[in-house]
Amino acid sequence: MYPPNPPKAPSTIRPRSSLSAAKKPSNALLTLAGFCVFLFVLCAFLLGALVYVGRTIAENATTMQSLPQGSGIFIEPINQTQHVVLSTKPILQFRPLDPISTIAPESTKRNTSYQLSEEIMSTSKILKEITYRLPREIKPQRYNLRLYPNLPNKTFNGSVTITLEVLKPISFIPIHAKLINVTTESVLRLNKAGAEISAVEPSMTFAHPQYEYWITEFAKPLESGNYSILLNFNGSLTDKIVGFYQSSYFDKNRNEKRWIATSKFEPTYARQAFPCFDEPSMKAQFTIRIVRPTDGGYHALSNMEVENEEVKSDGLTEVTFAESVPMSTYLACFIVSDFDYQEKLVKGTLENAPDFNMRVYSTPAQKDKLEYALKIGSAITEYYIEYFNVPYPLNKLDMVAIPDFVSGAMENWGLVTFRETALLYDPTISSSANQQRVATVIAHELAHMWFGNLVTMKWWNDLWLNEGFASYIEYKGVHKVEPTWSMLDQFLIADFHSVMKLDATTASHPIVQTVESPSQITELFDSITYSKGASIIRMLEDLVGEEKFQKGTTNYLNNNIYGNAVTEDYINEIEALGFEFDVKLLLETWTDQMGFPVVSVVRSGNTFTLTQKRFFSNPEDYNTVQDPSTFNYHWSIPITYVTDGESEKQSTIFNYNDNQLTLTISSVSEWIKFNKNQMGYYLVNYDENMWQALITLLLTERGKLSISDRANLVFDVFTLADASQLDYNIAFQLSTYLQKERDYVPWQVGASRLNAIKSLLYYTEFYRDFTVYVRKIVTEVYETLTWEEDTDHLLNMLRVTILNTACRFGHKVALQEAATRFNAWLINPDVRPTPNLRSIVYYYGMQAVGTEEIWDQVLALFVAESDAQEKIKLMEALAAIKEPWILQRYINLAWDESIVRSQDYFSCLQYISRNPVGQSLVWDHVRENWQRLVDRFGINERTLGRLIPAITSQFSTQTKLEEMEAFFAKYPEAGAGTAARREALATVRYNIKWLEHNIAKVGNWLQENNQQIE
């Protein structure tokens, strides 16, 4: 899976609905509601008459969306929340009469405390045995799944036969199910050949909402052997963007809104689409049948290729897919759509490996935007086949752009799904950054076809290996197809530096973490898992060498093919290739404890003494009690260096149990640079003379250091100064070299650090001096680059960084240019600024000359825009206006899903909160509407939790900190946002301390030096 947005960009949220933004109920609906109540009473009566023992199902029936299909189905109304306007609560659910069940399932409403009925509590004999984890006594083998998404009714139903092996006697079968209504139709004992021996009668069946199961219980334990269980189920396609759900787009040719059904399951949402053993180690083979409309241009897609299509008489066609290879449930995928595609043959590459087809799908009108994804997708796949030295395991590989998608992308096996911004590329619209994101996300997901899908983690504890590996190898994949993009250097700015910021606080956590519940699992999909995981994998490769890293990876895949593995299995394969040091032990110091070290170096002649300690960005954290750690927060650190006399990298290891490391290095006369290319996940602090030597080198001969080494020095110097571990004068002195820097990656590091300081100084007397300083160091490169676009990718990326920095720091000429181009565009909106400059022109143009009239014009363009990338740029621009009352209007409008898609809602809020005028407006709005947000997005989804650190990251006063604490105390239930709240508090505490410790020093330096900098 790929996170929803590029690092540092706002995170997005799981929406509840793109359809049922239930406006005020119409008269017709109220009439229907009355009818619904009548039907409900009738059904309840019938239910009683049928002597179904059950709890009172009735709550307060209100409205209904549509009538249930067929006979034998009754209507189960559920609670409505108070705030009807734009509420996306499910309105109605259906479930068929249950031939076996003696107890009706719980209502499937969200956000309630799930209480089993007294009937179940007193009758069931196995309640104590139920936990979040499936019992090991049962192993599923095959699923025969039939699924019918009813697009007009916005519901789905289906049936599944699961054959399973009972390994040890057990008296219940727990099958994951959530937000669907399930019935057990039959349980059969089978012989070894799979033929029926006898039927087994369950004693009771019931839903266990707390642990998300459908339970089929028996009076006597099932003996060991083979069984099959047939389940029927149904559910709603609305009110969610995970599980099985509907998405829509506007078709200009047909002049109508078109609906599709699609799915997204990782980590625990397959159970929202069909009853299943929803744990990654419960691999099984799937035969999937999907029912789709025969007409209207619809087709069905799943993981495997279509084997058969049968047209039925009722306007429906049943599509049968080939049986899958053994696969985890979270990788299954079903799509019914009218999308169009482009295709290409991918070479099997290895001996006897067949060629296969890659297809890339989008809404029909956007078919032309698929070319780039197809071109690089096929090339990256061929590269991975060679790299892993394992054939691609399936017969086809599809990639699909989905209009409503909660993540960036999802690696469903053979059917990878993407957010539109992460797959579609149009050279007339997309910027270089957009293009790079498409390439990166594709490279990430395709790596999972092997690493993750073919070999899967046993349990989510080891998610870091899956995501960390893909998040690292994606850079190799993109580098292969776009070798001029400097991707291996870009790793530092996209992953490494951003995660170190979080990992340097007490709010961090170890990479390997024990999780159990779905909300704990979803919380794991954070930057520690992805970016720190990737940084550790990258350090490992640098340590063991590319060749052995690749060989070990191939062996790991081959030895665990179609199976599951733990981190240790991977490390064992690497270690088996023979090393003089303990690879496993070294790695454990990085995976089992949070944080990272700062290595301090003191020079005495040619002798260098290295010591290490845990790094905290907030100096106060050294006084806090640290969580216990096996290694007492010491690490086994791969030490590397280059010197003025030795440009070849030299290496050694600083063991965690050594107090210091002493090196005598004869090749150093002037300078030494440790941590070559910042491959090691640590900071280096030099003594002052060594820093001065490196600053001189940067100012005079920066080409002697690699791009990554320069970026590393800029990063380390500011990180250390921010933490009061280095004199701020040294950081500022070093930053003056940026005037001469012409490479993207070091400049991006510098711009990002300077921007962070700007936010901290925003309300202080030194703000003006600081902007003067930054304008001085950016002007030369600004004038060199100009506003003319390039064909060179990296120059375009650098230009965007520089123009943004110039505008952000009030460079008058730059702002004037943005305003001129913005005005020209408003006069003739069809002639847009060139793709790379567009965001800057929109944003700073709006900031400079925006009025209500102009804002309305841009809003109209935003609403009408159909390209997802362009839409984001306009959405950001709308957040740039300075009038608070217009920003407030924007905040209110953002609730309307016809204006801001739910997947983009939190990005929108974060854009507004980055505007100093909007910051407190968003903060107040979120606090005042918290319950409404919880109702819409769900407390147990990490995406809602991520909102808090996103909108509070620039707070820097005690008052704001107290407001946050009061807010958390008022709403103590954080759900999947628990860690995010800790992170938010840590950031604000850091900001407060930063001002306390640094403001005087920064102010002094600026006043003394602003005159002198040429």
Ligand SMILES: [Zn+2]
């Ligand atoms: Zn992933």
